[in-house]
Amino acid sequence: DTGVSQNPRHxxxxxxxNVTFRCDPISEHNRLYWYRQTLGQGPEFLxxxxxxxxxxxxxxxxxxxSAERPKGSFSTLEIQRTEQGDSAMYLCASSRLTSxxxxxxxxxxxxxx
Amino acid sequence: xxxxxxxTEMTATExxxxxxxxxxxxxxxxxxxxxxxxxxxxxxxxxYNVLDGLEEKGRFSSFLSRSKGYSYLLLKELQMKDSASYLxxxxxxxxxxxxGAGTKLIIKP
Numbered sequence: 001d002t003g004v005s006q007n008p009r010h011x012x013x014x015x016x017x018n019v020t021f022r023c024d025p026i027s028e029h030n031r032l033y034w035y036r037q038t039l040g041q042g043p044e045f046l047x048x049x050x051x052x053x054x055x056x057x058x059x060x061x062x063x064x065x066s067a068e069r070p071k072g073s074f075s076t077l078e079i080q081r082t083e084q085g086d087s088a089m090y091l092c093a094s095s096r097l098t099s100x101x102x103x104x105x106x107x108x109x110x111x112x113x
Numbered sequence: 114x115x116x117x118x119x120x121t122e123m124t125a126t127e128x129x130x131x132x133x134x135x136x137x138x139x140x141x142x143x144x145x146x147x148x149x150x151x152x153x154x155x156x157x158x159x160x161y162n163v164l165d166g167l168e169e170k171g172r173f174s175s176f177l178s179r180s181k182g183y184s185y186l187l188l189k190e191l192q193m194k195d196s197a198s199y200l201x202x203x204x205x206x207x208x209x210x211x212x213g214a215g216t217k218l219i220i221k222p
Contacts, residue, residue: 035212042117042200042212043156056209091155100144100208104155 002026004105006092012111013082020078021108025094032075033102034067035091043091049075050097082112115139117213119201124219125191133186133199133216141206147175147186148200150215156200159186188218196220 005024013019025032031050035043046065047057051072064082069075079086089109093102116138125131137145144163148156162168162177162184174187186199198215205211 040214042202042214043210044212045209048209056207100204100210101146101158101161102210104157106155 004092004094004103006090006105006108008108009106010109010111012113015084015112016081018078018080019082019110020076021090021092021110022074022076023092023105024074025092026103027073028096029094029103030072030097031095031102032069033093033095034075034077035093037089037091037107038087046077079110082110084112086110087112115205115211117201117203117211119199119213119216121214122217122219124221125188127191127193127220127222129191130187130189131191131218133188133201133218135184135186135201135213137182137184137201137203137211137213139203139205139211142179143204143206143208145175145177145184145201145203146210147184148202149197150200151197159199191220193220193222 007022033048034046037043045058047067049069052069064080067077089107091107092105095102119135146161147159149159150156160175162175167176172189177184198217200215201213202210
């Protein structure tokens with residue numbers, strides 16, 4: 001396993017700008033998850049893909065957030081018109097179809113100024 | 114609703130044993146995960162329990178009681194590198210992990 005990778009590792013942006021993050025899961029993993037985590041809290045579920053299909057999206061998620069996984073491999077998470085409250089660590093995880101154990105990437109830390 | 118309850122912080126001494134408790138309420142249940150997360154890093158998998166009882170893996174053990182909605186993580190022979198947050202995450206009927214806020218474990222020499 002080469003592990004889950006995420007890019008960029010850090011992103012500083014001004015309020016109102018759009019940002020896009022990329023996640024490359026472990027190659028044979030069909031499931032891909034996006035989470036958001038703030039200091040002192042556990043990961044907050046954002047959305048989930050099985051292959052290229054987005055099967056679930058958090059009801060708490062603003063319409064400014066969108067995610068894609070066009071070919072069932074890497075995924076992108078876009079945040080439009082960023083707000084200061086979007087500042088957080090964005091984590092990507094992947095798992096096999098036959099197991100629910102999730103392997104996490106190193107995360108992208110977003111700071112909105 | 115869905116709820117996870119674990120202590121916010123615990124302190125233990127190097128070489129000792131510590132037990133981190135977790136109680137949960139979820140819509141359906143398909144097992145419970147424990148993850149370790151060092152500061153500034155991503156969570157890493159520790160254990161998965163789907164049946165009642167104790168699962169032992171080296172210095173770490175995890176226990177589950179489905180009827181009580183209760184789990185604990187037991188860490189033996191504590192080392193300084195065990196200082197981290199420990200996240201309890203039951204899996205609901207949709208096979209989604211419901212994450213607690215985690216327990217920050219501080220190990221003192």
